Amino acid sequence: MTFNVTIIGSNSAVPAHGRHPSAQVVNVHDYLFLVDCGEGTQMRFHEHQVKWNRIKQIFISHLHGDHYFGLVGLISTYHLLQRNKPLDIYGPEGLEAIIRLQLEAGHTTLCYPLQFHVIDTTVSKVIFEDKGVEVMTIPLHHRIPCAGFLFREKFEGRKVDKEKLAALQLPLHLIPPIKHGEDITDPHTGRIIPNKELTVPHPPARSYAYCSDTAYSETVIECVKGVDLVYHDCTFDKASEARAAATFHGTTEQAARVADAAGASQLLIGHFSARFENLDTLLEEARAIFPATELATEGSVFDVGVKAPHTAYN
């Protein structure tokens, strides 16, 4: 089942070197979630073939402009395109007032329900859940209240063993009751087949953690323990550790140490400072500590639980 992350924007503060402010689309079982919405995010959707009318939930980490200045534009475009399904936005206190003020200034009454959910950036707790995914906050250590987001897939019941069904030549209309956990009667022999013979357990749940922006934090390590794919603030190289500390951001070395200490399978680094036109050194420094590191550059798609990136969105 699909579980991947498409990088829409990877730069910090100002757009530079063809890179844009923060935004990512997380696809969990073909449900799309937007994480942060830097300026111009909606224009990037077209470039990366994101089916953005399918986004129903948006998660905003904090109120520095490079993480939400694209939000009112996107909300407005959905209105102009006559969206009718609700849009739910999860973010820190203050976000709703900012967005409503902009809409009211233009006398805009949205044609769809826009619902805000204030998140507590100081605790790790579940803020959204449906049958396929659970989203938790990750308290981050930044200049203003800031939270990361942990996406963990969920499964219900057991998985239908399609090979077993084919071997027994069972008709397809029996799949729904089998999925619901029922025993079924073999139409060829009349034998009752226990559900456990026709199903297998789901694979272990995969997880993705988005940690931007943050200084190095032991709390973050605790929150992302055992996560498959971790994205971590890497605004600076290791030589700029003092600058990183002063601005509450991360370095290559710190991002790699977090992934290593958490036992993550793979690390994505991003939120790059405009001072780095070439990112090779950043990648090398992180890989020296945590080899399974990739650059979260625009257009890259990372499958959660799989180590090779690819560029086509699916």
Ligand SMILES: [Zn+2]
């Ligand atoms: Zn930022």
Ligand SMILES: [Zn+2]
């Ligand atoms: Zn910030």
